Amino acid sequence: MSLIIIFLSSGLFLGWSLGANDAANIFGTAVGTKMLRFTTAAIVGSIFVIIGAVISGAGASHTLGKLGAVDAIAGSFTVAFAAAFTVFWMTKMKLPVSTSQAVVGAIIGWNMFAGRATDTSALTKIVTTWVVCPVLAAVFSFSLFFLVKYLLRFSKISIIRQDSYTRVALLFVGAFGAYSLGANNIANVMGVFIPVSPFPDITIAGVFPLTSVQLLFLLGGVAIAVGIFTYSKRVMMTVGNSIFKLSPVGAFIVVLASSLVLFLFASAELQVWLTSHNLPGWPLVPVSSSQAVVGAVLGIGLAKSGGKNVDYRVIGRIGMGWIATPVVSGALSFVFLFIMQNLFMQPVFA
Amino acid sequence: MSLLFNQTSQIEGDIESLLDNISKSVMIFSAAIKNYLNDEIDIFLKRMSEVKELETSVDELRRQIRYKLYTKMLIPESRGDMLSLLETIDNVIDTTEEVLVQFDIQKPKIPKELNKDILELVETSCKAADFTVMAARGYIKNSELINDYINKTYFYEHEADRVENRIKRQLFDSNEIVSDLAEKMHISKFVELIAKLSDDGQDVCERLSVATIKRSI
Numbered sequence: 426m427s428l429i430i431i432f433l434s435s436g437l438f439l440g441w442s443l444g445a446n447d448a449a450n451i452f453g454t455a456v457g458t459k460m461l462r463f464t465t466a467a468i469v470g471s472i473f474v475i476i477g478a479v480i481s482g483a484g485a486s487h488t489l490g491k492l493g494a495v496d497a498i499a500g501s502f503t504v505a506f507a508a509a510f511t512v513f514w515m516t517k518m519k520l521p522v523s524t525s526q527a528v529v530g531a532i533i534g535w536n537m538f539a540g541r542a543t544d545t546s547a548l549t550k551i552v553t554t555w556v557v558c559p560v561l562a563a564v565f566s567f568s569l570f571f572l573v574k575y576l577l578r579f580s581k582i583s584i585i586r587q588d589s590y591t592r593v594a595l596l597f598v599g600a601f602g603a604y605s606l607g608a609n610n611i612a613n614v615m616g617v618f619i620p621v622s623p624f625p626d627i628t629i630a631g632v633f634p635l636t637s638v639q640l641l642f643l644l645g646g647v648a649i650a651v652g653i654f655t656y657s658k659r660v661m662m663t664v665g666n667s668i669f670k671l672s673p674v675g676a677f678i679v680v681l682a683s684s685l686v687l688f689l690f691a692s693a694e695l696q697v698w699l700t701s702h703n704l705p706g707w708p709l710v711p712v713s714s715s716q717a718v719v720g721a722v723l724g725i726g727l728a729k730s731g732g733k734n735v736d737y738r739v740i741g742r743i744g745m746g747w748i749a750t751p752v753v754s755g756a757l758s759f760v761f762l763f764i765m766q767n768l769f770m771q772p773v774f775a
Numbered sequence: 776m777s778l779l780f781n782q783t784s785q786i787e788g789d790i791e792s793l794l795d796n797i798s799k800s801v802m803i804f805s806a807a808i809k810n811y812l813n814d815e816i817d818i819f820l821k822r823m824s825e826v827k828e829l830e831t832s833v834d835e836l837r838r839q840i841r842y843k844l845y846t847k848m849l850i851p852e853s854r855g856d857m858l859s860l861l862e863t864i865d866n867v868i869d870t871t872e873e874v875l876v877q878f879d880i881q882k883p884k885i886p887k888e889l890n891k892d893i894l895e896l897v898e899t900s901c902k903a904a905d906f907t908v909m910a911a912r913g914y915i916k917n918s919e920l921i922n923d924y925i926n927k928t929y930f931y932e933h934e935a936d937r938v939e940n941r942i943k944r945q946l947f948d949s950n951e952i953v954s955d956l957a958e959k960m961h962i963s964k965f966v967e968l969i970a971k972l973s974d975d976g977q978d979v980c981e982r983l984s985v986a987t988i989k990r991s992i
């Protein structure tokens with residue numbers, strides 16, 4: 426069992442880093458501008474990340490599984506470790522990076538090492554989604570901006586009341602954002618461990634049945650929660666005060682827009698509903714919450730000033746991340762798998 | 776959550792009362808100067824004490840609002856703007872009180888020939904102050920009319936300056952109305968004091984226009 430925990434550690438570390446960084450996308454402005462207390466944000470964020478991961482995490486994980494089903498636990502460990510190391514190293518080098526893109530690169534690295542074919546249709550679907558994600562977030566926030574502006578103009582509520590409503594709205598939208606983050610991004614944290622999940626199916630208190638995969642997601646969710654509690658505060662203070670200078674109402678729009686995107690790309694129920702009504706179904710793919718947020722901020726910038734104050738270099742940086750992150754992560758994954766197999770004598774594929 | 780909304784209602788009520796009291800004091804101020812010019816000193820003194828009471832209650836309300844905004848952590852983003860608005864709009868009621876007190880202490884001799892112009896100055900200055908209170912209400916209530924009120928305040932402030940200069944010219948251009956230089960200076964000082972009311976309004980509106988831009992989403 427202790428060996429299993431050691432092998433899961435790289436995934437848990439990815440979860441921790443996700444909690445530490447991405448929770449700030451949801452609650453950063455609210456906490457940074459003192460609209461919400463950090464403790465409130467951390468408790469609500471943790472609970473909803475775990476709920477989202479356990480209930481709706483399967484959809485996006487399934488797509489990652491199609492890209493490459495890592496079938497030996499040492500391989501899963503190495504793939505997650507390569508992704509985690511890429512995120513850590515690129516963050517240190519101040520390069521744009523996303524866990525979703527690092528994990529995909531690492532899985533492709535495993536496919537190449539194990540001599541498995543990469544499912545190109547799954548890969549195309551994933552890469553298209555990366556591009557669509559910030560664009561869709563921008564479209565949502567652009568539309569929400571005008572809707573909220575219209576509502577504020579005609580509601581005639583006082584500045585003090587608006588403040589109270591905004592706080593409540595930030596809390597609710599934060600809970601939704603955390604749910605969507607858990608549902609969409611748990612695939613990055615635990616996806617590569619699904620084929621080798623060491624847990625049995627169980628029933629908690631005779632009422633809540635949990636599958637082996639859901640148990641894995643619960644563990645990943647807890648790792649994200651630990652990340653939120655232990656490290657996200659300082660990231661939130663930075664987001665709230667420097668990078669994106671947003672008003673609390675602006676933050677509400679950005680969080681809602683980016684959470685909607687994450688939700689769309691994670692909700693199997695919505696996909697079933699859409700296809701049953703003869704509408705085009707969304708692919709369920711883990712996307713980058715940071716890129717969704719950047720897209721949403723750009724959307725507000727466009728709505729506010731017609732794009733005059735928008736820094737378009739940000740778009741270039743995101744585009745660079747789409748290519749650089751998976752390439753670096755894939756190469757590292759290949760090298761680490763080689764070391765794991767030949768130095769530590771562990772089977773990295775079946 | 777109901778606690779949050781209770782506090783919200785309390786502060787909204789406090790701000791409403793504060794602005795109401797400033798608005799009342801401006802009306803009483805205008806009536807009091809008319810009484811002074813018509814030698815109705817008893818009524819003038821009564822009105823002056825009413826303005827003093829209003830000024831005391833505005834100070835108390837301002838202190839309570841500041842205390843609640845900080846201790847209950849309300850409107851963290853606009854708190855600074857809100858407090859500076861309350862500080863500067865307080866100058867409006869302070870000026871109404873100060874002018875009446877100085878009239879009572881110094882008892883300037885205003886010649887009847889100047890009554891009409893002085894009343895025009897009082898009316899214009901009070902209009903500027905009225906529109907200032909409306910603009911402040913517009914800021915707090917998120918009204919799109921706020922820019923109209925700010926522009927009207929600026930307009931009446933210019934008008935007040937014009938009337939102020941006209942009265943001073945009448946005073947200093949010849950010795951027909953008043954011959955003694957000390958008296959001229961004395962009346963001129965009071966004309967400036969009355970016009971200060973519109974200047975206070977302009978200060979508030981300058982802050983308000985910046986705060987309004989900052990408040991947009």
